[in-house]
Amino acid sequence: MTSHTIPVYLWFVIGLCCVASAHAAVAALLHSVKGIARTDHEPQRTHGLDGVPVSVLKPLCGEEPRLFSNLESFCRQTYPSFQLLFGVASANDPAASVVRRLARCYPACDIELVIDVAMHGSNRKVGNLINLAARAKHDVIVIADSDIAVESDYLSRVTAPLSDASVGVVTCLYRARRIGGFWARLGALFIDEWFAPSVHMANTFGHAKFGFGATLALTRHTLGRIGGFEALRNCLADDYWLADRVRALGLRTVLSDVVVATDVTERDLTSLWRRETRWLRTIRSINPVGFAFLCITFASPWLLTGALLGLAFDTSGADLAQSTADMIVDASTSLGLSARLLLHWRCARSARAFWRDLPLIPLRDVLMCAQWAAALFGSSVVWRGVRVPLDGEMQSGDGYDGNAPEQLRN
Template identity: 60%
Template sequence: MAAHALTACQWVLLGASVGASLYALLAAVAMPFFASRRRVASSPAQGASRNSHPVYSFKHVGVSVLKPLCGAEPRLYENLRTFCEQRHGYFQLVLGVSSPDDPAIAVVRRLQAAYPLHDIELAIDTRVHGSNLKVSNLINMAERARHDVIVIADSDIAVEDHYLDSVAAPLADPRVGVVTCLYVAQGVGGFWPRVGALFINEWFAPSVRVAHAAGSRSFGFGATLALRRATLKRIGGFEALKNCLADDYWLAEHVRALGLQTVLSRVIVATDVIEPTFSALWQRETRWLRTIRSVNPLGFAFLFITFPTPWLLTGAWLTASLASTSHAVHVGAALTCATSTTIGLAARLLLHWRSARHGRTFWRDLPLVPLRDALLALQWLAGAFGSHVVWRGARVPVETSTSRAARGGAMNVMDVAEASDGR
């Protein structure tokens, strides 16, 4: 090899830096501005047309909303209230806990008192089914669901008043099996919740947008999963998920296995990030990444390209290193690297701008962007190891979902960050 040729290591770093910059550009372009993300579809027809399905109406079909609860989260009452103020005329709210001592019970009693005319049912059931305690709770709650459409939504989700109309509408099409929603995060309480919100708004959500734009439909998010009761029965009910780590993803995957479609609703719901300390946030986010690894190990291995800041720094260093020589090959590679690094930096700033609620938020959180990306890279390394995750104080084995993924077939690499929403 000629002395002026690039080494294998330089080629690898150059390729990875260029790839990371291109991904950052795709992510920035795929994301709408924060203001547009907060707009919920004003009619079911809008929600369906965005996904190229005919217009249907499910306004007069009953909906049972299942919300598994565990503990009194900081904004639990406010979030639950949004589900009580729906325009949909015929819905039931089932709120479930697995312990008679759960602090969430008092919040539910307060909600029932505030909305005495609403169909709000509290399910207190200590029976345990399988290793996934959230699914165990859902199995107990499902016995109380009375309507033909089932909507599962996590406890920390807030919605607007046409949410049920919009997410139920596509289910009137018999080709649609499940409807799911992306979400926007807000930090509640201080510094580390703000860092955690950036994980969702500037890494997770953009990865889903990019994959969806590329044609992927291999996703399902605990923020919202809406399906017909008959479809849930066909996949074996929640019992089919009782030992799954990524239960939201696998519910949708089981429905897709029936030949039915997944619709990503245009409805964007809101979620809270409440982890007050670095250790709590680290545990939650490494759990998300191990969950992704459990669903698609190969795709997990390629997530390194989605963390821009480390690669921007690598690109800048590589540019300086290559430009220090006068060889034409090195100069050309330096120019390529400098161009891609500049594009990547502009794209990362654009993504942060489009995710910011307003100008003040943009400038306040701008110094957190390098920290956020570097932390993601470290969590990715940590997520590559470990056989269990901790969820709500319970240890859940990673291998269960790994074996299920092996039986369920491969996904596209771009689908990997969609495999779990990490709730």
């Protein structure tokens, strides 16, 4: 018998199963839970820009479960000179009282609370950044989301690559810190076992077209060259577009070896679905080709497909074509399963976490597959409680309520 006894479409499905298993294997081997895989084989400097003062801009909106401790981690930096600017749109924002308490606890820190209702554009987070930038004292700017916690050497390490004139912006990957129960656990797996490994792979193979709100570090001069934050005032994915505009200047994006912790607080399927589908739709709007290939990164559905195909070949005969296909899918499924378990083991914080979350892996992968399918359609996303278009520009009047919770992170 020849291979034409198996339909072409079935060979195509077998090929996709093999590609998915190969992707899982590469992701598991390259993933590092402690840092970022380096592509230039040179260690990043850890002493910053020789102590050049830094202004840290943190737009805030609402009080999050760990807001005080997250902000406090920035006060404990060993960096010699830095300014902390916290911005809110209203004096009644609960985050303002948190910043005041922080200032009382750390009187030696240069802390300023900026309360400014000026909007500047449709993206109110960017409007907040515009207000903060006007009060920045220093020529090195670090922008950081409100829901991240950092180590004491964070500023030294994230600013270090800026000493290279070819570097325009430095960004950081993040790991999930779960706050809550079942749905927060699923959300943490999304970040730790899909998003982070994908970024590691992209970085290893030289694809540096990203920018994450967890951290963006650049100089005031570079920010001015792209038109300042004003150029982003109507952009939805402002963190990505900031880095993209810097790259358009011919400067590089560097993924720092610093990995910060970010809070995952979803309490139900609806909030989890909205946040993750928003991320996926945003990826689709920025990189349609890359989005299309994301379907092979959800391992469990492909492993199940491969296992079912292998079972079907085992029970349907033993001609040459079927025997060959059976051997291929069996090998692919075994490789993919081993790789998925290895990735989970490398991401787990402890043996207990490994076994506790292991039953969630198939559910997590199937849910991501469903979210990817949903993200294929639709021209808008729900961001900070309102629906905004996916055309790169938020229309006038879109944005979020200044008193809306920060749980829908940019």
